[in-house]
Amino acid sequence: MDIPKVGSPEFLAELESIQAKNRKDHNKLTRREREILILHNLQRQAEVNAELEREIAKLKLIYEITPEQRAQNRQSHRFPDHMLPNKDTRSGYLTADFLTSVLKNVGNVSYMNAVLYALRFVPQLMHGLHHLYKNVLILGGERDKYIGHGCHEKLTPESCAKWHATNKLESNRDKWSKAETDELAEVLKLKSNEVELIKALHFMFAELHRYEDHKCRDPFKPEKLKDAISTAFKIGTEHDPYAFLMFMVNAIRSVNKDIMNLFTYNPNMVKSIHDDVSAVISLLNFDFVHEFFMVQRVKKEICMQCKDERVLQEDVLDFKVNGPFLQKDFIRDSCMAEVILTGISKDHCHNCHQVAEAKHLTTYPALPPVMIVRLECFDNQNKKIERAVDLPFKIDCFCNECIDKKANHKYRLVSFVSHTGETANSGQYIVYARSAENDLNPPPASPCQYQKCCQSVTKKFFRPEPAINPWYIFNGKEEVRRFAMTEIQQQLINDTKITPYVLFYVREDFIPRSK
Structure with missing residues (x-):
């Protein structure tokens, strides 16, 4: 199985599970999983080296x-x-x-x-x-x-x-x-x-x-x-x-x-x-x-059965963010994540009075x-x-x-x-x-x-x-x-x-x- 492109969502999702597995037992990693870890470390090291070079160039201007x-x-x-x-x-x-x-x-x-x-x-x-x-x-x-x-x-x-x-x-x-x-x-x-x-x-x-x-x-x-x-x-x-x-x-x-x-x-x-x-x-x-x-958080609940929309507004003091924490813009993606409620998480609709699948969307009028x-x-x-x-x-x-x-x-x-x-x-x-x-x-x-x-x-x-x-x-x-x-x-x-x-x-x- 080919390794996904470094930095792609598929690569980051697989990397997250590999890192969790690595923390439990490093010896159980497969060869492919070790290669993914090595590729990620090489990418991060290259980014850090490039940033350090830019910082050094700036510092030279001061020291001269x-x-x-x-x-x-x-x-x-x-x-x-x-x-x-x-x-x-x-x-x-x-x-x-x-x-x-x-x-x-x-x-x-x-x-x-x-x-x-x-x-x-x-x-x-x-x-x-x-x-x-x-x-x-x-x-x-x-x-x-x-x-x-x-x-x-x-x-x-x-x-x-x-x-x-x-x-x-x-x-x-x-x-x-x-x-x-x-x-x-x-x-x-x-x-x-x-x-x-x-x-x-x-x-x-x-x-x-x-x-x-x-x-x-x-x-x-x-x-x-x-x-x-x-x-x-x-x-x-x-x-x-x-x-x-x-x-x-x-x-x-x-x-x-x-x-x-x-x-x-x-x-x-x-x-x-x-x-x-x-x-x-x-x-x-x-x-x-x-x-x-x-901050005012606006949650829109959409019933997948009757397409009824219900808007809820609430004032909150903080933003709770879940992983993965190696993905770009993970703070924004977590705060605005689109959630589909299925299975035991199905929601009760106030319009059709059915326990149906629902979609939750989150927006912020202002931060x-x-x-x-x-x-x-x-x-x-x-x-x-x-x-x-x-x-x-x-x-x-x-x-x-x-x-x-x-x-x-x-x-x-x-x-x-x-x-x-x-x-x-x-x-x-x-x-x-x-x-x-x-x-x-x-x-x-x-x-x-x-x-x-x-x-x-x-x-x-x-x-x-x-x-x-x-x-x-x-x-x-x-x-x-x-x-x-x-x-x-x-x-x-x-x-x-x-x-x-x-x-x-x-x-x-x-x-x-x-x-």
Whole structure:
């Protein structure tokens, strides 16, 4: 039997089954199966070598800079001092020039630290958290030392709109009636655990910023955050990072929902900010989780018996993706897979009232700025599924506009959590995060300087391609290493014990750029 063409769907489908068989018993592979594995490895090695050659050619352009050009570039800020080539630009432990803060791993909390590392490198996420934190404090009549670092005090026409809304909210708080104030206090009291979680999150990110700003190498102990989640996650035991991520997101959403309902039923509390309550909620950042992550998924069920169509709409926070993970565009294909329900999976039709075969189609009217993609990493018994992953670092959008060729949105991978170990509650969670300063132009100046409060200092400087070791790797040993993208791709393909789990893709037009 002839071997299918390398890279074809038939080849990839057969390769997946061969790799599963190879993991069980390498000695039982037939000669043909071994040849298919060899052909696949040769193809991947050729692709990696070609990518490495392109990276080397780009790096040569940087290393050939003369001293005069180097001095000129420093003055023009084209290449910041800490990014200029020197003996410390090799892969390895970070030097003082590349210092970034780390979290203390006390009591098997690598699942928590992994999610926090990954979120820290999502563009504009700290901006949303900062304003939410500030508004929650104002509603509770509190002040904090980090608030003053977040925005300029001078009001200008170009000032951050969220800053203006927050100041109006603070100035009008004394004008609320006693009934409105008591109702607000009751909401905050009922959501006290969630409010403490928001405060602990902001405090931790602000402290990490302060550590980086002062070049402090000591790992930060997130004690307040551990206390805030202790009721849901037992300290000293590893947990699923995806469960922890959803716990935080849903906690923030529950606070936002109650506050939004309060403003909706008492519009006079925010009428001075804007006549439209929904606009006020957006300005005050009480729905930033929805704006960042929420996606509307449209499922069309077609009865194969009577051809009746039933459309279901649902809001989801993430995209669950199944294999095969070596196929091109596997994320899009999995999210938009056409499913035929046959046999015992037949569906009951509401039109013809028959149990018949059905077809399920999935579409997305629009995709969010930040996509949370969850790869199938564990089975039903929480045991690790070891397999190679050809992880795409850039993907095409699959919203309706892009499918119809009316738009061309692109998404870039900015961070992801991977797992090493045998089960979800054991082993170690590692984070790969792309440092934004390596591939972007400086963002336009903004009066809202949340970067001085809780943003990562590693995002303070930006520069265009080519990049030098743009990926940071955070492990559970309070160490940080940096690697090139091609090194990570090769590692994920060759080492099946390191499995990507939770991925964060950001739409390119959502990433700050200069015009």
